[in-house]
Every structure is written in C-alpha cells, then in structure tokens.
C-alpha cells in the first residue's frame with residue numbers, strides 16, 4: 548500500500564491557485580462537511596509509532612507531502628532512516644531540495660516537482676524567480692546522484708495553453724523533463740467557479756489544446772517510435788491497449804492513504820481534517836484493515852467511462868464544490884481526453900505492429916502520486 552506522510556501543512560510559497568484561492572474560500576461552509584481545524588501544522592506523533600504502523604504492511608510506498616514536505620527535511624531524513632519502504636516518493640515545490648543530503652537524494656525513487664510550464668507561466672502562478680531556483684536545485688540533485696524518475700507536475704489554470712506548456716517542459720534546451728503530469732485547477736475550492744469563464748476556456752482553449760498535444764504525441768510515436776512520458780496520455784493509452792479496468796487512479800481510499808500530522812488517517816492529503824472520512828490512526832489501525840475502505844460514489848459509480856477514468860478524484864466526488872454543473876463541466880474534459888485517445892488507439896496499434904513501440908512503453912509505476920486523470 549501507499550502512504551502519504553504529511554510532514555507539515557506549512558508552505559514556503561503563496562501560489563495563486565492554492566494560498567490565493569484558500570483566502571477566497573475563507574469562511575465557506577465546505578458543503579456541510581465536518582472539518583477538524585485543530586490538526587497541527589507539524590507532525591505531532593512519534594516516528595517510532597509511525598514505523599510500527601507501516602511495518603504491518605509488507606510492501607509500503609512512502610510519499611512525502613505537505614504543505615511543503617521539505618520544510619521538515621530532518622523528519623524526511625529520519626523517516627527514511629527508520630522506516631523501510633519499497634519506494635520513497637516526494638511531492639515538492641523544489642525550493643528546498645538543496646537541503647536534502649546526497650545520501651537521501653539517492654534513496655528517492657520518484658520526485659514530483661511543481662512547475663506549471665515555462666518560466667513566465669510558473670512565476671506568474673508561483674512567485675518571482677521560482678522557476679529558476681527550482682531548475683538550479685534540480686541540476687544540483689542530479690549532481691548529487693538522483694537517479695529516480697523526475698516528474699514535472701503542472702497545475703493548469705484558466706488561460707494556460709496546455710500543449711505549448713507540456714511540450715516546452717519536455718523539450719526545452721536548458722532542462723528538459725522526461726515525464727510530465729498535469730492537474731486541472733478545478734473543483735478544489737468553492738468560490739472560484741465561474742461557469743462562463745471556465746466553460747469558455749475549456750471549450751475554446753483547453754480541450755483543443757489537449758487534442759493538439761495528443762496529435763503531437765502520436766506523430767512522435769509514428770515517426771520515431773518515441774513515447775513521450777505525458778502521464779495522462781501514457782496511462783490512459785495503456786488501459787485502452789490492455790483493456791485494463793481501473794479504480795480511482797490515485798488510489799486514495801482503497802490502496803493509498805494519508806497520515807496527517809496528528810497520526811489520524813484519511814484517504815488522501817487533500818482530505819486532511821475531514822472528520823467524516825477519518826479511517827483510523829497509526830496507533831490502533833492495521834493498514835491491511837483499512838484497504839478498500841472508501842470509493843467514489845455517484846455520478847462516477849454510474850458513469851460509462853468509470854473503468855477508464857477511475858472516478859478522477861475522491862475529494863471532488865464527495866465535496867462537489869462547484870455543484871453538479873461544475874462537476875459535469877470537468878467531466879466533459881475527461882471524456883474528451885479519453886475519446887481523443889480512443890480515436891488514435893489504432894495508430895498506436897499500427898506502430899506496435901510495425902515494431903516501433905511496444906505496450907510496455909506506455910506502462911508506468913502505479914500510484915506514484917500522479918492522479919493520471921487531470
């Protein structure tokens with residue numbers, strides 16, 4: 548199983564779509580769900596208690612998460628020293644990577660770093676000079692022996708040109724990423740939904756941009772047998788090629804869980820403090836007993852593409868912060884993505900028959916903190 552460990556809820560950035568929108572939502576009723584506002588900002592439990600809990604799982608993955616997890620870099624190092632795991636993954640904004648000692652850098656299997664595209668786009672969302680500082684740190688940790696998978700994790704906001712930004716991250720000459728994943732800035736807050744603005748952007752800019760990106764991706768496959776590791780594309784195409792039936796692809800609530808800073812367990816870190824979804828705690832629970840405990844309900848459970856989509860996001864499913872209409876508008880983008888990939892599936896199969904690519908080229912390490920469905 549996979550365990551997010553939220554080392555802190557603090558962050559050293561004030562990104563427009565996270566900190567900025569959280570201020571807009573201040574005082575919102577959270578759709579009547581009960582929230583524990585007393586969850587501490589720092590880990591308040593003993594790491595040996597966490598070790599006792601995780602050791603009951605025969606093959607754990609540990610994913611460090613925050614806030615910004617590296618604000619508590621000593622805790623990250625202490626956990627790696629004391630809790631054996633099959634994989635260590637970190638999701639970070641990258642600004643403090645230079646604080647992580649080489650010994651620990653080498654232990655990381657996957658590093659997801661938040662960048663929203665090129666320097667202009669990233670700095671507009673995340674703050675002045677953030678892009679440059681992160682790239683310098685990434686070069687540094689590569690020099691310190693990082694050999695795992697480095698994934699650029701984009702947040703795509705209204706106004707972004709998805710194809711341009713993804714391709715820039717994959718091909719720019721200064722520091723090109725091998726893997727990119729993106730997540731829509733949608734359904735996370737209550738007061739940022741504007742039907743006209745989101746609807747117009749998703750119809751006119753986002754979905755056509757995704758279709759262009761798929762065309763570029765497939766042309767590379769056909770021309771050079773090169774499968775760009777664009778997560779939403781490789782993972783969905785793998786499912787289509789293998790007829791794989793998916794549950795929620797991030798794993799939250801069924802094989803992936805979050806240990807919040809007070810030792811209570813929730814399905815995912817974004818659901819920290821959501822009392823209705825507490826699943827136990829590190830002292831009294833056995834990881835094997837909480838698996839398969841929470842699943843997405845309607846409309847996902849009735850959806851014709853659920854076996855491909857998986858339900859996108861448990862948090863969005865249970866909160867529906869944009870109401871039914873907003874939820875449906877996001878689903879339209881998911882269905883368009885899946886349908887666009889279905890339309891090119893025969894071209895991938897042709898490339899496979901010609902020996903240019905094989906099905907394994909679309910495979911990936913499951914539950915590596917990529918949600919897969921944007």
Ligand code: SF4
Nearest residue numbers: 847850856858859878
């Ligand atoms: S497309 Fe929408 S309704 Fe269907 S499974 Fe995905 S998130 Fe749920």
Ligand code: SF4
Nearest residue numbers: 797815817860861862
């Ligand atoms: S996709 Fe949703 S449920 Fe899954 S980890 Fe992200 S916020 Fe949590």
